[in-house]
Amino acid sequence: xxxxxxxxxxxxxxxxxxxxxxxxxxxxxxxxxxxxxxxxxxxxxxxxxxxxxxxxxxxxxxxxxxxxxxxxxxxxxxxxxxxxxxxxxxxxxxxxxxxxxxxxxxxxxxxxxxxxxxxxxxxxxxxxxxxxxxxxxxxxxxxxxxxxxxxxxxxxxxxxxxxxxxxxxxxxxxxx
Amino acid sequence: xxxxxxxxxxxxxxxxxxxxxxxxxxxxxxxxxxxxxxxxxxxxxxxxxxxxxxxxxxxxxxxxxxxxxxxxxxxxxxxxxxxxxxxxxxxxxxxxxxxxxxxxxxxxxxxxxxxxxxxxxxxxxxxxxxxxxxxx
Numbered sequence: 001x002x003x004x005x006x007x008x009x010x011x012x013x014x015x016x017x018x019x020x021x022x023x024x025x026x027x028x029x030x031x032x033x034x035x036x037x038x039x040x041x042x043x044x045x046x047x048x049x050x051x052x053x054x055x056x057x058x059x060x061x062x063x064x065x066x067x068x069x070x071x072x073x074x075x076x077x078x079x080x081x082x083x084x085x086x087x088x089x090x091x092x093x094x095x096x097x098x099x100x101x102x103x104x105x106x107x108x109x110x111x112x113x114x115x116x117x118x119x120x121x122x123x124x125x126x127x128x129x130x131x132x133x134x135x136x137x138x139x140x141x142x143x144x145x146x147x148x149x150x151x152x153x154x155x156x157x158x159x160x161x162x163x164x165x166x167x168x169x170x171x172x173x174x175x176x
Numbered sequence: 177x178x179x180x181x182x183x184x185x186x187x188x189x190x191x192x193x194x195x196x197x198x199x200x201x202x203x204x205x206x207x208x209x210x211x212x213x214x215x216x217x218x219x220x221x222x223x224x225x226x227x228x229x230x231x232x233x234x235x236x237x238x239x240x241x242x243x244x245x246x247x248x249x250x251x252x253x254x255x256x257x258x259x260x261x262x263x264x265x266x267x268x269x270x271x272x273x274x275x276x277x278x279x280x281x282x283x284x285x286x287x288x289x290x291x292x293x294x295x296x297x298x299x300x301x302x303x304x305x306x307x308x309x310x311x312x
Contacts, residue, residue: 030222036263043261102232128236135261137219137233 035135035143035154042068042149043133050100050108050122058149065176067096067168068143069119069159070131072103073111075139081158082115088164089118094172098122101131101139144168146175196235198242205245212241212254215268225268 037043046057069085071078089096098119100108105124125131134143137156144153153171155163200206213227218234226234226241237258244254258266270276 033219033263033265036260128233129240132236132240132261135263137262 032156033137035151037135037151038154040151042143042145042151043130045123045130045133047123047125047130050098050105050124051117051119052121056121056123061097061145062149063147065094065144065146065172066120067094068099068123068134068145069096070099070101070134070136070139070141070143072101072139073107074103075101077158078140079115081140081160082118084159084161084164086116086118088159093169095120099130099134099136100124101136102126102128142168144171144175196238198238200242200245208245208251208254209242212245212251213238215255216241216258217266217268219262219266 042058042061044058046055048054049056067088069081071081085096096119098121100122102125105126108122108124123130128136134141140158142155142159143151146152152175153167155167159168198209200209210227214225216226216237218224218226218229218231218237220231220233221229224234226237241254244257249257255267264270264276270279272280
């Protein structure tokens, strides 16, 4: 090849590399962020239970694998998610705990009375500080936590039959 | 008259950035707070920093930054605190590492290539110009 041919090809090459770069970014949901806490122990906390008023801390829940579902009565998608959480609990695979995130306890209780309570217990996080320690940036979010208290997975947004089947269930099997 | 009608638009622009009041003991702490909130990304509205955002989470994170500064933590400690919880995405100035090296080196590389092409072009042009002057 002579020099002019090579020179003529340079713009084409630049164009093609741009196409590859932009194409690889297509269809990615940039709002979904990987959790920085995967394979790390859950943060320390000590909060009251919404159901009993007793204190719950990060040690209390150890010794079992469970889901921690971040929800609030002000969160419309939590309402959409609610029947799926209920169905998951009915199957009796692992317990689901709730983290009532930046909510008024009265509103939260009214919500539970209206829709039913699927949670084994519920952590109250009125000011969102436990949420910050968990890296929560919206509701709903769900963490899979193993018996040693290590966070194994996080779902941002609602639980649905698809992510339960393809993400939650295989990981439960893996870490049980 | 038309200009007068545009006036309310100007007023509206003042209310865009979030304002909440934190009292600091020293000027240094106030500056730390200002720099940190400008460098931390709001995770709900990803193209804003937490200083500018009105989102609830941004307000919580501003309060958290203020609290940590008052506890005597420095900027590096507070950035680490946020990165531990939210990942490197939370900071607008990501650390240099194997996974971010392209990000840091690329601008320099592009600059060097551009400079090289430019200098070569100038040299060739002046050589040609000299050449044609010789001809005349």
